[in-house]
Amino acid sequence: MEERTVFDWIEEENKGAGQAGEKEFGRMKELVKTLNEAAFAYYVDDREIMSNFEYDRLYDELAALEKSTGVTLPDSPTKSAGAGYRPVSKLVKSEHEFPALSLDKTKDRQALAGWLGGMEGVLSWKLDGLTVVLTYRNGTLLKAVTRGNGFVGEDVTHNVVHFAGVPRRIGFGGKLIVRGEAVMKYADFEKVNKELPETEAKYKNPRNLASATVRLLDPGIALTRPVTLCAFDLVYADQGADISDPNSKFSQLEWLKKQGFTVVEHTLVTSLTVEYEVGRYEEELPGNEFPTDGLVLIIDDEKYGKSLGSTGKFPRNGIAFKWQDETAETRIREVEWSASRTGLLNPVAVFEPVEIEGTTVSRASVHNVSIARSLKLAPGSGVRVYKANLIIPQIAETFDPKGETFVPSKCPVCGGPTVIRENEGIETLYCDDPGCPAKHVGRFSYFVSRDAVNVNGLSEATLEAFIDAGFVRRFPDLYHLDRYKEAIVGMEGFGERSYDNLIASVEQSRSVKFSALLNALGIPGIGKDMAKQLSRFLGENACERFRELLKERYDFSTVDGIGAVINDNIYAWADDPERFGEFEALLPELDVSDDAPAARVEAGSEGNDPVYGRTFVITGSLVNFTNRDQMIAFIEERGGRVSGSVSSKTDYLINNDVNSGSGKNKKAKELGVPVISEAEFMAMCKGN
Ligand SMILES: [Zn+2]
Known part of the structure; x- marks a missing residue:
């Protein structure tokens, strides 16, 4: 072969x-x-x-x-x-003889002259595709390997032979290693995407399509896709290549052209001309057939460049220049008004999804009414979007506006009236209804807290951001955050990983004890302890039973420990269609279980369990249980109670330092309450 x-x-x-x-x-x-x-x-x-x-x-x-x-x-x-x-059934891994490191980046064009110093440099496009390394021997292509991680790539020879810009034979007979970028013209990208059957997923941009084509297993398909390989670096050539100045990167590229390669547009520059040349490339940008994501500047003197070595991460002989902010053009779908706890209604531009700096964005906050109005944000308006600091999507400007920005007179959350307030010439929109749920971030943060449904790691700040963005309006919305995945991943301080962690926590929180759910609802007077009491009273299928008793208008004040005030609070909540509807909508999202094993409750007595019906106080650090809450849960599951202070009603004080001189130990001794260690407590439970 x-x-x-x-x-x-x-x-x-x-x-x-x-x-x-x-x-x-x-x-x-x-x-x-x-x-x-x-x-x-x-x-x-x-x-x-x-x-x-x-x-x-x-x-x-x-x-x-x-x-x-x-x-x-x-x-x-x-x-x-x-x-x-x-x-091919799979792409075979192939090691690079010369590692392909990526370059350090700058956005500061003035810095380029300083970086060059007295040296000459080669300025060229940084093409936006997939890097491929070609190896020739005896004048023919031996293999083509993707860049991969820079050290090991994949053999894609079967596809690359079909690409434009890859010469079949070259005059040079020695070993030659060339790096090039596999790219697809914008026009071809549109064409290929359009011709894909309706059932196929369309590619997002020319880079995705070029990259997918390079890595196809079936060259029959690669053959039908117009991909060009633009050579941008001669990595290695055996002795004997007739390069006019073998040590000059510029001369090397010129020589590659003569061998028949398609070579990236390049220019020799000095510190005096580099800024002007960058400007010239920038002017060419709108007419470019191939996608680019900046420029590359390499020191022309190869030996000197190599002598600079690398910073460990980046080679020092080159630098990538990125245009100030990558922008993308798109059109407004709608302007959403999202509410915050202060009642502020923030305009959010929702637009056709576009890819910027490697991620898909479809929403940008617009800050206030004045900015939204000056941008003329209306459905259909064309906008240029960029990412501030490469993270936060923003609207840069509008082209082709389609009317004035509509400012709602009703709050999108509660339907209450809105007001525009003006401060130093800046207009902002507020919801004027004090009962607006958007103002109740606290309600949500209580709902997700540990003794409630327990969504681990969902902070109040995050919740507030979600409420602001309109992702969360009622409790059930917390279980559908995946609808806003791309927006959440793009949020400041968020990422794919924290999004995944959050969703995992949300999923975990779906299985919940009834008392925790009851506590989470935030009915006045029904906290953690009262919820447990009520749950124990309800017994088996507590959640179902609770709903039945509500329908029957059962008088909960007859339940031990629940007075008339709490009974009234329960019915005020149940009679509020907004709140009760929220509860009902929540149930299909959850897997609600009973608190204590029903049999134990039905026994209604201590039985043989030394924990049941007893009151414990815990002090000091624990050894067997991971933390105090875990021990409390253990005791409560068995029908015991845990109190914060020692009193005559205390049955046991649990303290691993039995002889400590702490206040609780003293009090226990005074009252004759037995002080037991964790080990003794465990032994007591096991003895049962
Ligand atoms: Zn409102």
């Missing part, structure tokens, strides 16, 4: 075409189409529309027809990069 290059094979394959009958030709067309669809679905889409057996059968039929007719259709899956084509 090394002797015969892939190009020879392709040429031979298409040379001696004989005559095919119409019937055979039709069948071959059909087979090619079916097989390509199946391969695409399987390898690219992860979807199996045909069994391997069926694929092999059709493939063999096609191969036989091609042999008998001598015709191979241009997009036939049998057209191989190697002998005996099959789509």
Whole structure:
């Protein structure tokens, strides 16, 4: 296979075409189409529309027809990069002889001159595609490997041979290693995306498409995709290359052109000309056929550049320049007004999703009414979006405005009237209703707290941000945060990882004890302890039972420890359609379980359990239990109570330092309350 290059094979394959009958030709067309669809679905889409057996059968039929007719259709899956084509089953890892490190970045164009000092540099586009390393020997392509992590990439030779800009043969016979960027023109990107069947996911941008094409397993598909490989660096050449100045990066690129490579546009610069040249590239930017994400500046003197070494992370011989802020054009879908706890209604521009700096954004906060009005944010208005500090999406400006910004007269959360307040010329919109739920962040932070439904790691600040953004209006909304994934991931201080952690915590919180849920609802007077009491009274299927008793208008004041005031509070809550509706909407989200094993409650006595009905006080540090709350839960599960201070009603004081002189120990001794260690407590429970 090394002797015969892939190009020879392709040429031979298409040379001696004989005559095919119409019937055979039709069948071959059909087979090619079916097989390509199946391969695409399987390898690219992860979807199996045909069994391997069926694929092999059709493939063999096609191969036989091609042999008998001598015709191979241009997009036939049998057209191989190697002998005996099959789509590769996976990409094989391949180590780079010369690590491909990425460059340090700057956004400051004035810094470039200082960085160059007295040296000459080569300025070129930083193309936005996938980097591929080509190795030639004896004038032919040996292999093409993706950049990967810089040290190890994937062998993609089978696709890269089909790309424009990759010469079939070069005049130079020694070993040559070249880096290039596989890129796709904007126009071709649109075309390929449009031609994808409706069922296929469309690609987001030319980089995604170029990158997917490079890594295809089936070169039959790569063949139909117009990808260009633009060489940007000569990594290594054996002695004997007739480069006019072998030590000059500029001369090397010029030489690569002569060998037949498509080479990235490049310019020789000095500290005096670099800023001007950057400006010239910038002017070219709007007309560029290929996507770019900045410029690259490399020291021309290769030996000197290499002598600078690297910072550990970045080589010192080059620097990437990024344009100030990457912007994207899109159109407004709507302007949302999201409420905060202060009653402030913030405009949020919701637009067609666009990719900026590597993530998809679709929302940007607009801060106040004045800014929204000056930007003329209305559905359909064209806007340019950027990410401030590369993180927070912002609207830079509007083009093609479609009318004035509509400012709502009603609060989107509670429907109450809104007012515009003016301060130093800046207008802001407020909800004027004191009962507006948006103002009750506290209610939500209590709901998610540890003794309530317990959403671990959901801070009040985060909750406030979610409420502001309109992601959370009622308790059940907490269980549907995934609807706003992209917006949350893009929030300041958030990321994919913290989003995943949050969702995991939310999922975990779905299974909840009834008393914790009751506590979470925030009914005045029903805190953690009262909720447990009520739950114990309700017994088995506490949640269902609670709803039944509410319907019957059961008098809860008859329950031990629950007075008339709390009974009134319960019914004030249950009769409020807003609140009770919220509770009902919450139930399908949760898996509510009873607090204590029902049998224990039904026993109604101490039984044999020394914990049941006893009051404990815990002091000092614990050894067996991870923390005090865990021990409290253990005691309460068994029907015991835990109190904060020692009194005549205390049955046991649990203290690992039995002889400590603490106030609680003294008090216990005075009152004759036994002081036991954690180990003794455990022994007591086990003895049961
Ligand atoms: Zn409101």
